[in-house]
Every structure is written in structure tokens, then in C-alpha cells.
Amino acid sequence: MRIGIIGSGNVAYHLIRVCVQSGASIFVHARNQLKLADLKSEFPTITCLESADFTALDIDLVLISVKDDALNTVFNSFTYHPNTLVAHTSGNQVIQPNGRHSNVGVFYPLQTFSKSNPIDWNTTPILIEAGSEVGIDLLEKAATLIHAPFFETNKDQRKAIHVAAVLASNFVNHLIGKADSFLKSQDVDYHILQPLVKETIRKAFANPPFDVQTGPAIRHDRLTLAQHLKQLDADPLLQKIYTDITESIQKTSNLDTNK
């Protein structure tokens, strides 16, 4: 398979890495020439592209993996062969077909990517969308090439999954970061929390999460809740987050007991 990748960020890096490993012919375009040179030295078999005209390259699939807000600008600044499927990796965005190219799709890997952390593609679901059966077949072939499970979704399902992913992954990571900063002020290493966090995640996927909610909010332990807010005095935004999540936990548990 001949695959073009536009971008040189976290997702593009891991896609290039796994596609090269799987033996595909990889063409890369990136606006950042330093990052492109680094990619070429790490993956010497890739072809670096300078031209924005891909029509003569006989590429099956182009994956655009850039910042969401730049997706359509980047899509519109290249020319593709009509048979090339152009897909993006965003959980939220849509490529708007322009007058020149309408063969578009989605190849959204539902995972958190940081360049320095390896990806287990075998357990990374790829959400795929395309306007034709031929397009879906090609995206399935690409997911199979990198040994990733794939799921055909529609736009609304993908966007809903993306919101859920932000809540369950990005927000949880941010709260762990906040816990780390807070503990540092007391000279405590946040790894003391690791068994607790691991067990919380395990339990939340082994049970309906609201059935296994614990903590002062669900118990309505007012003295402890007030103490905690006082301890967070130095960070008013975190105090607000604490208050809002406490309210959400209590309102959700009221709904449960009213069932």
C-alpha cells in the first residue's frame, strides 16, 4: 500500500513509524523542515515530499494529521489524484469536500499519542468513515496493515466518542497532574496514588462506574468537603473544579436513589 502522511506531530510520528514497520511505501509532507529531516533520519525509507501536488504519485491513501483548526486549510492546499482517498485523524472535525476532491474519509485512532511513548496498535481502535464501500475497504485494509482493530462509525458517533474520550482520558490526566502539583507542595511523590488510580479505572470498567463511586462527595461528608476546599485555597480554579465535580457526583447519586 502507498500511503501519504501530512504532518509531523504526535499522531503523524506514530503513524509513520507503524506504517514503515508494516512495509508500506510512505510519503511524508510536513511544513516543519527540521522535524521532516528528523523523520527522514529515523525512518530512511520514507520519501519526503516538497510539492503540494500529489497527483502523479499513485498514492492509495493520504492521512492528514495536523491540528484540528488547520485541517481544512491543509486539505485545500494540496492536489490529489481522484482515486486517492484523503482521510484525517481527528475525533471531531470533518473534511469539507472542495470542488477539486471529494474522495474523503476518517481514520481516527482512539488513543492518546505522545511522541516519546510507544503505542500498542493491537489494542488501539481505529474509527473509520468514508463516502463509499471502496473507501471503507481501503481504510479497513490500512487498519489491518498496522494490526489495529477498526470500527465503522458515522460522524455523530465519532464526535460523541471524542467528547467521551476527552472526559475519560484528557480530564482524568489533567486531574492527576493537578494532584501531582498539589502533593509536591507537601514534598510527597504522587506515585503514592498509583495503586488507587489503577484500581479506580479497573473497577469503573468492571462495573457501572456510578455504582462504585466512593469519596466524601457521595457520602455528603460536609466537614471533610469544607476542609478540602480550604486546603485548595491557593488555587481558586481547582477549588471551582472540586466544587463542580462534587455537585455533579451528588446530583448524579440523587438521580440514582430516585430511580
Ligand SMILES: NC(=O)c1ccc[n+]([C@@H]2O[C@H](COP(=O)([O-])OP(=O)(O)OC[C@H]3O[C@@H](n4cnc5c(N)ncnc54)[C@H](OP(=O)(O)O)[C@@H]3O)[C@@H](O)[C@H]2O)c1
Ligand atoms: N495526540 C493525540 O492523542 C490524538 C489522538 C487521536 C487523534 N488526534 C488528532 O490527530 C491530529 C494531530 O494531533 P497531534 O496530537 O499529532 O498534534 P500535534 O502533535 O500538535 O501536531 C500538530 C501538527 O499539525 C501541524 N500544523 C499545525 N498548524 C498547522 C497549519 N496551520 N498548517 C499546517 N500544519 C499545521 C504541526 O506542524 P508544526 O510542527 O509545524 O507546528 C504538526 O505537524 C489532530 O486532528 C488531533 O485531533 C490526536
